[in-house]
Amino acid sequence: MIHENVLLLSLVLMAGVLFAFVYVFIHSTKLEQDYASIAKNSYSKRDKLFGFIIIAGVLIAIGTTRGLPYGPHNANAKQIDVIGKQWYWEISDTTATVNQPIIFNVGSADVNHGLGIYDKDLRLLTQVQAMPDYTNKLAYTFKEAGEYKLMCMEYCGLVHHSMISTFTVNDEG
Numbered sequence: 001m002i003h004e005n006v007l008l009l010s011l012v013l014m015a016g017v018l019f020a021f022v023y024v025f026i027h028s029t030k031l032e033q034d035y036a037s038i039a040k041n042s043y044s045k046r047d048k049l050f051g052f053i054i055i056a057g058v059l060i061a062i063g064t065t066r067g068l069p070y071g072p073h074n075a076n077a078k079q080i081d082v083i084g085k086q087w088y089w090e091i092s093d094t095t096a097t098v099n100q101p102i103i104f105n106v107g108s109a110d111v112n113h114g115l116g117i118y119d120k121d122l123r124l125l126t127q128v129q130a131m132p133d134y135t136n137k138l139a140y141t142f143k144e145a146g147e148y149k150l151m152c153m154e155y156c157g158l159v160h161h162s163m164i165s166t167f168t169v170n171d172e173g
């Protein structure tokens with residue numbers, strides 16, 4: 001259904017471009033004004049447009065690069081190391097507090113694993129790949145107290161299915 005709508009929209013836009021070309025072609029033979037006045041008028045518009053684009057470009061560049069470096073770099077976050085191993089998770093701390101920002105530093109001691117964090121209904125909340133010789137930083141803040149499950153999301157061998165750990169989130173105070 002969406003493909004048909006996109007196709008229709010594309011055709012309408014293409015028809016618009018075609019009509020613009022045809023219009024310009026038909027009117028190109030008529031010279032209603034002398035060239036010098038048309039050029040003067042157009043160049044003044046062009047100069048204004050260039051000025052606007054330069055100012056907009058600078059503002060957009062400043063606005064979108066203020067958050068650099070991108071990624072989790074919250075100095076107040078709790079750092080938790082999670083290492084995937086065949087076939088269990090080695091977790092430096094399995095507790096956190098509600099609304100406490102956490103950065104999981106995720107790696108692997110052997111093969112690729114996938115760290116998935118699930119709530120009590122086994123809904124996936126967030127996930128990141130666990131790779132050897134590389135630390136992936138996963139930023140997450142739990143909004144509800146309770147028991148969560150850390151499970152492997154990438155088939156990593158015979159006992160992959162038992163890579164399940166429990167993570168506890170406590171109420172504040």
Ligand SMILES: [Cu+2]
Pocket residue numbers: 113114152153154155156157160161163
């Ligand atoms: Cu696995």
